[in-house]
Amino acid sequence: MVLIPEFASPEATDAGLSSLARGVVGSEILKIASEIRALKAKGEQICNLTVGDFDPAYFPIPKELLEGTRIALAEGHTNYPPSDGVLVLREALVRFYERELGLKYPVESVLVAGGARPLLYGAYRTLIDPGDVAVYPVPSWNNNHYAYLSGAKPVEIAVSAASNFFPTAEQIAPHLGVARTVFINSPLNPTGTVIDRDELTKIAKLIVEENARRHRSGSRPVYFIYDQVYWKLTFGGAKHHTPIELVPEVAPYTLLLDALSKSFCATGLRVGWGFMPPAIRKRMADILGHVGAWAPKAEQVASAALIDATDAAHAFQSSMKSKIKARLDAAHAGFMAMKSDGLPVDAIAPQGAIYLSARFDLIGKTIAGRALTTNEHIRKLVLEEAGLAIVPFQAFGLKEESGWFRLSVGAVSVEDIVAVFPRLRALMKAT
Numbered sequence: 001m002v003l004i005p006e007f008a009s010p011e012a013t014d015a016g017l018s019s020l021a022r023g024v025v026g027s028e029i030l031k032i033a034s035e036i037r038a039l040k041a042k043g044e045q046i047c048n049l050t051v052g053d054f055d056p057a058y059f060p061i062p063k064e065l066l067e068g069t070r071i072a073l074a075e076g077h078t079n080y081p082p083s084d085g086v087l088v089l090r091e092a093l094v095r096f097y098e099r100e101l102g103l104k105y106p107v108e109s110v111l112v113a114g115g116a117r118p119l120l121y122g123a124y125r126t127l128i129d130p131g132d133v134a135v136y137p138v139p140s141w142n143n144n145h146y147a148y149l150s151g152a153k154p155v156e157i158a159v160s161a162a163s164n165f166f167p168t169a170e171q172i173a174p175h176l177g178v179a180r181t182v183f184i185n186s187p188l189n190p191t192g193t194v195i196d197r198d199e200l201t202k203i204a205k206l207i208v209e210e211n212a213r214r215h216r217s218g219s220r221p222v223y224f225i226y227d228q229v230y231w232k233l234t235f236g237g238a239k240h241h242t243p244i245e246l247v248p249e250v251a252p253y254t255l256l257l258d259a260l261s262k263s264f265c266a267t268g269l270r271v272g273w274g275f276m277p278p279a280i281r282k283r284m285a286d287i288l289g290h291v292g293a294w295a296p297k298a299e300q301v302a303s304a305a306l307i308d309a310t311d312a313a314h315a316f317q318s319s320m321k322s323k324i325k326a327r328l329d330a331a332h333a334g335f336m337a338m339k340s341d342g343l344p345v346d347a348i349a350p351q352g353a354i355y356l357s358a359r360f361d362l363i364g365k366t367i368a369g370r371a372l373t374t375n376e377h378i379r380k381l382v383l384e385e386a387g388l389a390i391v392p393f394q395a396f397g398l399k400e401e402s403g404w405f406r407l408s409v410g411a412v413s414v415e416d417i418v419a420v421f422p423r424l425r426a427l428m429k430a431t
Helices: 010-016 019-023 028-041 063-074 087-101 116-127 143-150 169-176 197-217 248-253 278-290 297-308 310-340 375-386 414-428
Strands: 110-113 133-138 153-158 179-185 223-227 254-259 272-275 345-347 355-360 404-408
Touching (some): 153 169, 197 223, 375 404, 375 414
Parallel strands (some): 179 223
Antiparallel strands (some): 254 272, 345 355
16 A cells, blocks of 8 residues: 655645646636535525536436437447547537528538537637637626637626627627627526627628628638527527528628537536537537547437437427426516515516526625625625525626626526525515
8 A cells, every 4th residue: 555645735736837727717606516515415405596507306308318328328339439529410410400590501510529618618729829809798608717728818898787798789899800709608698688689680790891801801700609508498588599590691700509408408418519610610620639528429329319309309398498487487586576675686587598697786785794895795695694595797707796696597496496585585674
């Protein structure tokens, strides 16, 4: 037996690490989730609305996907898949986008990876050289981290409820002349809002016009990264649109990112895909291939069969959407009832994804002996005094202490949500 000497603390060894490693910031959401798990392990009563995931007890994956994966494993699909995705899945995805979105792509445009996350990171690594400008709104998911990891120069557009938490064409236009990439995610994580059709059209036209100018001058193009991983989850009058549907001329400059995870409650199966110009797809596949970011082969084979089983897929998604909407509606109704009673809260009616945007107008106030000057103060207050676990928009790059939070409903029951509001109401009455 070899006795391992005691290791120095991580802080003491930082001097031996790369500057990239020393500067990277871990996931704020995962840190909060770890805190919640520790509290629940102690027996605390927590309504956990933090991690953007699905609890299989409430949201199991489709039976066709479960059985399809088992069959694929039994058939021997346990070896390495092609680094850009198995052909049967890529072909199924081409049919899927033509059938569901009216977009007819060649199979050479499709790249499969281990979820949408490596595709977003891969887009940064494929398109951006250190110092290139990446334009994106805040709050938004992980752009600030990927800009850092790729050496991009970030141009962060702070958005608010006034614009449904999306950047406008007017806000983007001043930065377009120097941009290498423009990023938009709709429905949006963290806000659960959906971009306006007319505004998306204006943004796509701006990118087409800018690239026409660059083509004349021989400059590198600007690319539009459009993350639509939640596009199957829209509610009420909200409707999803793609920039290519609205402005077909933007297709040569657009990357559509998507995944099985949110459309089929399959977050742990790690099957994602992107539709993009074939030349970009080839280089991104090379980059992701070096880090083994492919999706497991059996899951790819099963995903192809599920995507082609149109009736089964639609039936699953109809039931799934109904359950998500019930949870979002319960949370929204709870906040609206408190607001109507004059309590300092607000929320945006559900539009898409699995998130509700809620605001606690508590900055500068004192509750339960606590002076509240930051969103983190509010987060701690509602967690410790009301048993409500939520994520501040600061975890998504927003710097303003505005009282806005993300509430994720995929891992709780309607009863869990309803039960937290008497505790929350009692706390808010103490203001």
